[in-house]
Amino acid sequence: MLRSLAVISNTAFSWNIAQDLRSMWQYAFMQHAFEAGTIVAIVAGVVGYFVVIRRLSFAAHALSHVGFAGAAGAALIGVNPIYGLLAFTSGGGLAMAALGRKAASRDVQIGTVLAFMLGLGVLFISLYKGYATEAYSLLFGEILGISSTDVYITLIAGILILIATLLLYRRLLFTSLDEDVAEARGISILGMSICFMLLIAVATSIAIQVVGVLLIFALMVTPAAAAQRISGRPLQGITISVIISLVVSWIGLFVSYYVAYPVSFFIVSAAFAVYLATRLIPQRAARS
Amino acid sequence: MSELIRAENLSAGFKFKTIWHNANFVVEPGEFIGLLGANGAGKTTLFRLLLGIEQPFSGSLLVFSKPPERGNPRIGYVPQRRSIDSETKIQALEYVRLGTYGNNWGFSSPAKATRERHQALKSLEQVDALNLAYKPLNELSGGEQQRIFLAQALAGKPDLLLLDEPLANLDIRRESELIKLVQSVAKLHNMAVILIAHDINPLLPVVERIIYIANGKIASGKVDEVVTSSSLSALYDAPIEVLRDSRGRLAVLGVEEAMHHAS
Numbered sequence: 001m002l003r004s005l006a007v008i009s010n011t012a013f014s015w016n017i018a019q020d021l022r023s024m025w026q027y028a029f030m031q032h033a034f035e036a037g038t039i040v041a042i043v044a045g046v047v048g049y050f051v052v053i054r055r056l057s058f059a060a061h062a063l064s065h066v067g068f069a070g071a072a073g074a075a076l077i078g079v080n081p082i083y084g085l086l087a088f089t090s091g092g093g094l095a096m097a098a099l100g101r102k103a104a105s106r107d108v109q110i111g112t113v114l115a116f117m118l119g120l121g122v123l124f125i126s127l128y129k130g131y132a133t134e135a136y137s138l139l140f141g142e143i144l145g146i147s148s149t150d151v152y153i154t155l156i157a158g159i160l161i162l163i164a165t166l167l168l169y170r171r172l173l174f175t176s177l178d179e180d181v182a183e184a185r186g187i188s189i190l191g192m193s194i195c196f197m198l199l200i201a202v203a204t205s206i207a208i209q210v211v212g213v214l215l216i217f218a219l220m221v222t223p224a225a226a227a228q229r230i231s232g233r234p235l236q237g238i239t240i241s242v243i244i245s246l247v248v249s250w251i252g253l254f255v256s257y258y259v260a261y262p263v264s265f266f267i268v269s270a271a272f273a274v275y276l277a278t279r280l281i282p283q284r285a286a287r288s
Numbered sequence: 289m290s291e292l293i294r295a296e297n298l299s300a301g302f303k304f305k306t307i308w309h310n311a312n313f314v315v316e317p318g319e320f321i322g323l324l325g326a327n328g329a330g331k332t333t334l335f336r337l338l339l340g341i342e343q344p345f346s347g348s349l350l351v352f353s354k355p356p357e358r359g360n361p362r363i364g365y366v367p368q369r370r371s372i373d374s375e376t377k378i379q380a381l382e383y384v385r386l387g388t389y390g391n392n393w394g395f396s397s398p399a400k401a402t403r404e405r406h407q408a409l410k411s412l413e414q415v416d417a418l419n420l421a422y423k424p425l426n427e428l429s430g431g432e433q434q435r436i437f438l439a440q441a442l443a444g445k446p447d448l449l450l451l452d453e454p455l456a457n458l459d460i461r462r463e464s465e466l467i468k469l470v471q472s473v474a475k476l477h478n479m480a481v482i483l484i485a486h487d488i489n490p491l492l493p494v495v496e497r498i499i500y501i502a503n504g505k506i507a508s509g510k511v512d513e514v515v516t517s518s519s520l521s522a523l524y525d526a527p528i529e530v531l532r533d534s535r536g537r538l539a540v541l542g543v544e545e546a547m548h549h550a551s
Contacts, residue, residue: 053376167394174390177378180367181440184339185391186359232379232424 013258024257032146033253033263039151039158040210040219041249045242046165047203048224049234050196054176057221058107059096059197062114064204064216066092069117071138071208072124081138082153085205092117093197097190141212141264143253154206161202168195173234210249211264218268219245226271226278244274290353291316292448292480293338298347300333306345307333311506313499317447318478320471322491322511325501326547331484332368334501335450338482339365352447359391364441366434368452368484380428380436381421384408387443411439414473431462435469442473449474451483455490463490470494488515489537503546515540 014020024030051060070088071081096110125135137145146154165172174182175192183189200220207219227241252267259266292315299309307330315321325331336342337349340356349355352362364387385408389396396404412418415435420428425436434454441449451470455463467483471494474481485491488498492511499508500515502523507514514520515538520528526546531539 053378055376169395170389170392174386177376177383178386178390178440180369181365181386182390183341184358184363184365184367185361186357187391228375228377232377233382234378 020254020257024254028148029144029146030253030257032148032151033143034250035151036146036154036206037143037210037249037253038246039154040207041245042242043158043161043203044207044219045223045227045245046238047161047199048220048245049227049238049241050165050172050176051200051220052224052228054196056200057217057225058110060200060204060220061217062110062117063089063092063096063197063201064208064213065114065121066117067201067205067208068121068138068213069124072121072128072134075134076124076128080149080153081134082150082205082209085208086157086202088117089201089205090198093201094194097194097197137212138208139212139214140262141208141210141215143210143263144256146209150209154209157202157206161199164195164199168192172196211267215264215268218264218271219249222271222275223248226275229278229281244271248274292319292352294348294350296348298337298349299345300330300337300342301345306504308501308504308506309345309347311347311499311508313506313508315448315480315482317480318474319480319497320474320495321480321482322488322495322498323482323484323501324486324488324498326543327486329501329503331501332452334499335365335452335482335484338448338450339363361444362447364444364446364449364479366437366441366449366451366454368456369433369437375426377424377426379421380417380423380425381405381408381412383425383436384411384421384439384443387411387440408439408443411443412436414442414476415439415469430457431466434458434466438466438470438473445477447479449479449481451481453484453486455485455487460490464493467491467494488540492536492538502543511538 025034051057067085067089070084072084073088074081074084121138128134136142171182171187171192172195174185175187175189179189204216204220207216211219223244224237224241226244227237230240231237248267248270251270252263255266256263294314295311298311299306301307323331323334333342337344338351338356340358340360351360385404388404388407389400409418409421412421415438417432417435417439420432420436425433428436438451438454449470454466454470458466467490470481470483473479483491488511491498495511497509498511498514499506500520500523502520503525505523507519507523515530517528517530520530520540524543524546527542528546529541531541533539
């Protein structure tokens, strides 16, 4: 069951954006939503760029399904689902990295595990009393139900991801774009692969709170894919990717305050619109 | 300067299978060497030994008078590539820049980034590709991409250049352009080059020596010594015929049959 905000709020949209934001931030859940949404958007924009250039979008999608089983299992035993998410996605990420450099692109094997994990999640959820609500919010996101504890966990995870990305940046970029030469230049391909899968695991876990397991693509892949079409320079691409995911997340939250449809629907739609727009830019003209 | 590479009784392979054995050769500074052999003969394996990615099965191999170690900045490497993913958009300049900083941790400071870009532009100039600097790699032709790959390898200012099948997918004119480019850049910086190719003919005008791998054995020497009917027949253990046409081009006949026989 999704909270429909328009029912709670009795203020109408006024065209005075600052005034509108002030009125929606009177509600703690709306504040938390904006805080968590902003952190997740920045992290997803950065990590997503590498997901796209490493061609790992399906692996990232699969990891979120692995996370679903973990979150459902955690809910079942009465633990905060975020811990289940983190544990399962990290384990799944490590397994993918350990299976070798080509493992992450084996779509049939990944798809098989993905389906099994989703099934496992369904079992855990059905054993859990709060069946429908929990399943719904895990699958499609429930950013309006985020507690202040969740915001802190998200903030800490987000900062850790950004610091790790900063430290690894040049090596990560080199192995992403040119694995053979990077290997010859002395970079451990397995080591970078493990580090990056862990980054995806943590980023996916916190992003699931916002858009859910099934819509993870919208934040982890779509903004970065659009950014990649706009710029051929990595730092510029990452910046654009972050801006897109920030803007679509804010738009989603903002609109949902007035219109009684799920937040994740608006975020996904805004991201899709941006992606479509970049597809329309002729590639030759889009050179930077 | 002394020799760059010395291989003595060198064998490559895994636990129960040798790919080739008893290779003996020396590479001097500034030499241009063609590395030839059929598919799967173990040409790339020799590169991986030189780069320190794989270890020799037996025998000794010295690169710059030391056992090979991974990450040696004195070696520039262009691996064999199918083609750049058409969906991955990366500017040629940024790609070449990887060759100057890629194995560092962290970020480049703005000052360092400027130096790296400067160095990358110089490398692009050397391969006559300055006009391609700001274009995305996936929009370039095969020959243009090879020049960008070459520029990336040059950005590390190597003494030894290892090029794996740079001529694959190029037409005859582009083949000879690229070969001449490699030769002139190598001469200018006194770099030794080892270039893997299928076909000896595009290399004839430039190579001083060749290393030929066939049937698990390696021969090295001048083209006239190695690419002869008797030497190749010995290498393949089968009758091989080397013919020369009026323009000096070589044709090696009987390799297909010999390979068929061996397997």
